[in-house]
Amino acid sequence: MFEYDGGVSSGPTILHADLDAFYASVEQLLDPALRGRPIAVGGSARGGVVLAASYEAKAHGVQGGMPGWTAARLCPTLIFVRGHFEQYQRLADQVMDILGDFTPAVQRISIDEAFLDVSGSTHLFGPPAAIGARLRRRVREEVGLPISVGAARTKHLAKVASQVAKPDGLVVVEPGDELRFLDPLPVGLMWGVGPVAERKLANLGIHTIGDLARTPTPALERLLGHAVGAKLNALALNDDPRRVATSPRARSVGAQSALGRRRPTPELVRAVLGHLAERIASRLRAKGRAGRTVTVRVRLAGMRSVTRSATLSAPIATTLTLTEVAERLVWQAIREQDESVVEISLLAISVSNLTTQSVIQLELPLEPEDPHRPGSATGVARLALDSSMDAARGRFGRDAVGYLPATLRRSGGAPDEFRELAERDL
DNA sequence: TCTGGGGTCCTAGGACCC
DNA sequence: TCTGGGGTCCTAGGACCC
Numbered sequence: 001m002f003e004y005d006g007g008v009s010s011g012p013t014i015l016h017a018d019l020d021a022f023y024a025s026v027e028q029l030l031d032p033a034l035r036g037r038p039i040a041v042g043g044s045a046r047g048g049v050v051l052a053a054s055y056e057a058k059a060h061g062v063q064g065g066m067p068g069w070t071a072a073r074l075c076p077t078l079i080f081v082r083g084h085f086e087q088y089q090r091l092a093d094q095v096m097d098i099l100g101d102f103t104p105a106v107q108r109i110s111i112d113e114a115f116l117d118v119s120g121s122t123h124l125f126g127p128p129a130a131i132g133a134r135l136r137r138r139v140r141e142e143v144g145l146p147i148s149v150g151a152a153r154t155k156h157l158a159k160v161a162s163q164v165a166k167p168d169g170l171v172v173v174e175p176g177d178e179l180r181f182l183d184p185l186p187v188g189l190m191w192g193v194g195p196v197a198e199r200k201l202a203n204l205g206i207h208t209i210g211d212l213a214r215t216p217t218p219a220l221e222r223l224l225g226h227a228v229g230a231k232l233n234a235l236a237l238n239d240d241p242r243r244v245a246t247s248p249r250a251r252s253v254g255a256q257s258a259l260g261r262r263r264p265t266p267e268l269v270r271a272v273l274g275h276l277a278e279r280i281a282s283r284l285r286a287k288g289r290a291g292r293t294v295t296v297r298v299r300l301a302g303m304r305s306v307t308r309s310a311t312l313s314a315p316i317a318t319t320l321t322l323t324e325v326a327e328r329l330v331w332q333a334i335r336e337q338d339e340s341v342v343e344i345s346l347l348a349i350s351v352s353n354l355t356t357q358s359v360i361q362l363e364l365p366l367e368p369e370d371p372h373r374p375g376s377a378t379g380v381a382r383l384a385l386d387s388s389m390d391a392a393r394g395r396f397g398r399d400a401v402g403y404l405p406a407t408l409r410r411s412g413g414a415p416d417e418f419r420e421l422a423e424r425d426l
Numbered sequence: 427t428c429t430g431g432g433g434t435c436c437t438a439g440g441a442c443c444c
Numbered sequence: 445t446c447t448g449g450g451g452t453c454c455t456a457g458g459a460c461c462c
Binding site: 431432433434435436437438439440441442443444 | 449450451452453454455456457458459460461462
């Protein structure tokens with residue numbers, strides 16, 4: 001991780017730029033008939049989940065992550081549109097290129113938002129407020145999308161400022177105004193305060209960031225745990241040392257698939273895990289990485305989840321080995337539930353404890369009699385199989401091999417283009 | 427009416443080692 | 445006979461973010 005230290009400046013030189021209702025705004029850009037109207041990307045009035053809502057829909061209470069039928073009930077005129085996922089990546093990259101014109105210190109934190117440290121750019125572009133305004137204008141004129149910008153001395157404050165600026169606004173917090181700015185804002189605007197923490201804080205009468213700042217740290221730690229409590233108190237007092245940095249390497253890779261409600265038959269479990277393992281392992285191989293810890297998650301009907309994990313003696317990146325380890329863990333998890341559990345609604349695999357190792361190193365013999373070991377005859381054969389599958393995929397596209405049989409696909413499942421949008425670089 | 431998919435980080439208990 | 449304290453790794457669960 002490389003850090004840009006803008007520490008010499010005490011002005012509001014950290015910018016947080018955040019595209020407004022990104023997926024929905026792209027749909028409105030692509031289809032003028034949708035502009036000014038309440039739309040939801042993803043889901044339908046009968047099922048699925050809403051991935052993003054336009055501001056017109058948000059005005060009715062529609063939010064991302066909400067079941068489609070709930071959204072339709074809140075907003076009867078809601079228009080459901082299918083996503084144009086390839087366009088999202090292209091347009092977001094175009095926006096990031098524009099941000100890069102203002103400073104090399106850009107930390108992209110998701111497809112549609114980034115931090116910028118502009119402390120070295122003011123001699124070229126003027127003060128941070130001018131940079132924010134210029135950046136917003138360029139994104140609007142060259143890409144056609146609304147973007148909100150917050151500028152402050154720290155990342156956290158810049159992020160809060162961009163939330164306050166939405167939609168389509170710019171908020172600059174001068175150093176002398178920081179505490180006054182934060183004081184009346186709801187605690188939920190802070191990074192790290194979700195629904196659970198918000199409810200616990202409300203029970204103590206803590207509603208605003210000012211309330212939080214006036215609460216003694218030990219009380220917060222008792223309520224929310226050591227790490228969260230201490231962090232929140234520091235942030236509420238605007239004591240935030242984080243610098244803009246390039247993204248660190250990923251620490252885990254995973255994939256999941258919602259199934260509706262299914263009885264976990266051996267055939268179903270094998271097919272779904274094989275599909276997930278293939279997605280994960282091919283990503284690992286493409287980057288020359290491998291992982292030692294395999295974690296599976298089984299979500300039961302009723303949304304309760306159980307996880308099981310195993311740490312292997314050597315890192316793996318082969319599809320078959322990952323499938324078999326995951327299969328063992330999933331059946332272990334299912335067996336340990338009481339017998340009333342007959343249906344599952346999701347399977348997930350994650351690989352962590354990642355190492356950066358070449359394929360050659362993975363082939364070093366360990367215990368040749370164990371088929372799970374990369375050095376065994378079986379292990380070598382599996383690597384060879386994976387290599388040819390990877391090659392076929394490279395030539396004929398990602399769906400050329402290893403896709404989930406149509407009979408096991410659930411209508412309304414997330415398209416692969418959507419999955420790829422969320423993937424982090426390994 | 428029934429709830430996506432990609433991640434990060436923290437906690438707490440137990441095993442194990444020195 | 446009974447026994448300390450610190451560090452590291454592993455596992456399961458959960459909060460949170462986009």
